Amino acid sequence: MKANEKQMRCYHRDAASSQRMVEWAGLSVMMRSWRRHRELIRALTKRELLQRYRGSMLGLCWSVMNPLVLLLIYTVVFSTIMKSQWNDTMTGFGIFAIMMYCGLIAYNFFCEMLSSSSRLILDKPNYVRKVAFPLEILPVVMIANGLIHAMIATGILLASILIVVGHIPWTAVLLPLVWAPFIVNCLAISFILSTVSTFIRDVQHVVGILLVALFFLTPVFYSSDKVPPYLRWLLFVNPVAYVTENTRKVCVYGLVPDWKSWLLFMGVSVVLLYVAACWFQVIRKRFPDVI
Amino acid sequence: MEPLIQLKNVGKFYPARLTSGRLLRCLWPAPMKPKPNDFWALRDVSFELKRGTVLGVIGRNGMGKSTLLQLIAGLLDPSEGAVTVRGTVAALLELGAGFNPEFTGRENIFLSGSIYGYTQEMMAEKYEEVVRFADIGNHLDQPVKTYSSGMFARLAFAVAINVDPDLLLVDEILSVGDMEFQSKCFRKIESLRESGMSILFVSHGLDSVNTLCDEALLLNHGRMLEYGKTKDVIDSYMNMLAAMSKESDMAQDSEDAAEKVSGARAEICDVKVINSRGVETIHPYTGERCRVQYRLLFYDNVDHPVITLQTRTMLGVIASDITSEDCNQLLRPARRGEEFLISFEMDMNLCPGAYRLGVGVVDTLEGQHVPLFGQEALTIEVISEQNARGIVYLNHSMSVEPVNAAKAVPGHE
Numbered sequence: 009m010k011a012n013e014k015q016m017r018c019y020h021r022d023a024a025s026s027q028r029m030v031e032w033a034g035l036s037v038m039m040r041s042w043r044r045h046r047e048l049i050r051a052l053t054k055r056e057l058l059q060r061y062r063g064s065m066l067g068l069c070w071s072v073m074n075p076l077v078l079l080l081i082y083t084v085v086f087s088t089i090m091k092s093q094w095n096d097t098m099t100g101f102g103i104f105a106i107m108m109y110c111g112l113i114a115y116n117f118f119c120e121m122l123s124s125s126s127r128l129i130l131d132k133p134n135y136v137r138k139v140a141f142p143l144e145i146l147p148v149v150m151i152a153n154g155l156i157h158a159m160i161a162t163g164i165l166l167a168s169i170l171i172v173v174g175h176i177p178w179t180a181v182l183l184p185l186v187w188a189p190f191i192v193n194c195l196a197i198s199f200i201l202s203t204v205s206t207f208i209r210d211v212q213h214v215v216g217i218l219l220v221a222l223f224f225l226t227p228v229f230y231s232s233d234k235v236p237p238y239l240r241w242l243l244f245v246n247p248v249a250y251v252t253e254n255t256r257k258v259c260v261y262g263l264v265p266d267w268k269s270w271l272l273f274m275g276v277s278v279v280l281l282y283v284a285a286c287w288f289q290v291i292r293k294r295f296p297d298v299i
Numbered sequence: 300m301e302p303l304i305q306l307k308n309v310g311k312f313y314p315a316r317l318t319s320g321r322l323l324r325c326l327w328p329a330p331m332k333p334k335p336n337d338f339w340a341l342r343d344v345s346f347e348l349k350r351g352t353v354l355g356v357i358g359r360n361g362m363g364k365s366t367l368l369q370l371i372a373g374l375l376d377p378s379e380g381a382v383t384v385r386g387t388v389a390a391l392l393e394l395g396a397g398f399n400p401e402f403t404g405r406e407n408i409f410l411s412g413s414i415y416g417y418t419q420e421m422m423a424e425k426y427e428e429v430v431r432f433a434d435i436g437n438h439l440d441q442p443v444k445t446y447s448s449g450m451f452a453r454l455a456f457a458v459a460i461n462v463d464p465d466l467l468l469v470d471e472i473l474s475v476g477d478m479e480f481q482s483k484c485f486r487k488i489e490s491l492r493e494s495g496m497s498i499l500f501v502s503h504g505l506d507s508v509n510t511l512c513d514e515a516l517l518l519n520h521g522r523m524l525e526y527g528k529t530k531d532v533i534d535s536y537m538n539m540l541a542a543m544s545k546e547s548d549m550a551q552d553s554e555d556a557a558e559k560v561s562g563a564r565a566e567i568c569d570v571k572v573i574n575s576r577g578v579e580t581i582h583p584y585t586g587e588r589c590r591v592q593y594r595l596l597f598y599d600n601v602d603h604p605v606i607t608l609q610t611r612t613m614l615g616v617i618a619s620d621i622t623s624e625d626c627n628q629l630l631r632p633a634r635r636g637e638e639f640l641i642s643f644e645m646d647m648n649l650c651p652g653a654y655r656l657g658v659g660v661v662d663t664l665e666g667q668h669v670p671l672f673g674q675e676a677l678t679i680e681v682i683s684e685q686n687a688r689g690i691v692y693l694n695h696s697m698s699v700e701p702v703n704a705a706k707a708v709p710g711h712e
Binding site for chain 2: 287290294297
């Protein structure tokens with residue numbers, strides 16, 4: 009009985025077949041592995057979540073405290089000290105902080121994703137050389153972790169909208185839909201980045217610079233309609249800008265996202281993930297040579 | 300029945316130098332071609348392993364043993380040939396490689412269980428058994444980073460061995476942990492083998508290979524030198540080692556001659572152990588009648604020479620210390636330039652393990668030994684088919700005889 013329950017790990021490694029240039033079934037192989045290892049993904053996510061605050065006195069409370077304190081600081085600085093106004097239509101106490109916070113959730117998520125991706129495989133030489141570890145679940149674990157933090161932050165965002173504006177528009181239920189293509193996109197980027205950084209360590213330093221640039225290029229603390237038309241393409245290629253804009257749309261303005269651009273973003277992200285997965289399945293065999 | 304693992308002309312190369320160009324090339328999916336000076340860690344290795352067999356892989360350092368294990372574990376992809384494995388593999392390439400140091404032993408049991416592909420419920424069933432085997436008491440709720448290396452090893456081994464793999468890959472790790480735990484591991488391995496598990500075992504300890512393995516594989520420079528019955532393979536490995544040490548000795552000798560302490564009044568050379576079959580060896584068997592033989596050359600007149608032979612364990616404990624006086628051999632005064640052939644005959648009543656044979660010669664002045672600065676040492680490794688631990692092998696046997704039938708002992712109802 010036990011033997012049937014146990015997953016038989018039969019495998020055949022053939023140099024001739026593994027030297028094919030492209031693993032066309034890359035994504036489906038990967039998705040099957042995610043399914044098979046869902047327990048492990050859950051366990052690792054939980055562990056990573058606990059590990060971050062392990063040893064601290066408040067423990068998990070910190071993942072709520074962090075964004076809460078951040079939001080309070082923004083409110084104090086932008087609404088009372090600088091008296092900033094978001095734009096002509098959105099005025100009022102605390103609005104600026106809320107608008108900025110909409111963008112920060114996505115930016116922080118992306119930031120975290122980029123910087124941990126650039127160390128994802130490098131940091132775990134044991135998983136490459138010593139145990140038969142399913143490396144393809146590492147980006148999933150990382151994204152899942154980021155999402156948990158993003159969700160906590162979103163909860164705080166919605167609560168503060170309720171306090172400042174008085175009500176939450178019904179369109180806020182579309183928020184998961186807004187994030188869906190972004191998550192697929194991040195997963196693809198994570199696969200590419202973690203693989204490249206394994207071979208080319210300079211990537212870590214590039215990411216540091218990129219993050220600073222991204223902070224200013226994303227409409228986090230300004231409204232996207234303040235961007236001059238000749239720079240609009242920057243917003244178009246920036247996945248964080250998409251989420252930022254649409255989060256504001258559904259959570260504050262009460263508008264439905266533009267479905268055409270949603271479809272485009274989703275399409276591009278899925279194709280990117282497919283390509284990244286196929287590529288990853290080929291290149292991963294070379295990890296032990298360099299780690 | 301189909302063999303559990305099957306290797307066909309397997310080869311694996313590593314890039315000799317990782318230049319920036321080579322690293323960038325790694326990102327392009329087309330197959331990597333070996334460059335002429337690339338390092339082939341393994342080449343042309345073909346064998347099959349049936350279920351329930353214990354295979355020992357021996358060879359010197361850097362001869363491809365670990366690469367072979369990594370290929371079978373599926374951690375590496377072959378550059379040539381094909382590897383087929385039909386079953387679950389638990390690889391103990393490094394103890395507790397899947398452990399997270401921050402988490403407790405308990406959490407790590409479940410974590411590594413899921414790496415081996417077990418669900419939480421299945422692991423919960425195994426849990427008691429793992430805990431009992433590891434036997435580390437209430438340390439189980441401490442983070443594993445606080446563990447001693449012995450405790451760490453116990454837990455890691457307990458997990459790997461209790462997940463019922465079809466094949467267990469063990470790389471040189473049974474040397475950790477205390478004697479008692481080691482013999483526990485050996486017993487467990489023995490019982491798992493009877494239930495059909497195969498084991499692939501890499502070790503430098505020829506003794507454990509000899510006792511555990513049915514078959515052995517000798518690797519040299521990434522190639523299979525021999526594959527067959529354990530004893531035959533060990534014999535040819537030892538011959539290879541002996542031939543090599545002789546070669547390197549010859550190269551060393553000419554250098555050494557210049558370096559000899561100028562104050563030395565005697566010199567000892569050509570120390571060798573000759574086994575009962577008259578063959579030179581550094582791997583005598585326990586209980587075997589052997590001869591320790593060497594040449595002794597005097598550079599000075601010595602009135603009362605005394606010859607010594609000391610056997611020490613690798614920790615420096617003297618197992619035996621004999622001199623020519625003990626053997627009732629009173630040597631006549633030696634003249635300058637005289638040369639002797641010295642032989643000690645003895646039974647190697649030593650438990651399996653490495654020992655150092657130190658031979659020397661001293662002068663005796665008014666009952667005091669005066670060193671002549673001529674000494675040499677030879678490391679031997681005693682091997683045995685018997686299970687015995689310690690230093691001295693007592694050529695034991697035992698019997699159990701019932702004295703009377705079972706009856707109640709007062710006070711122990």
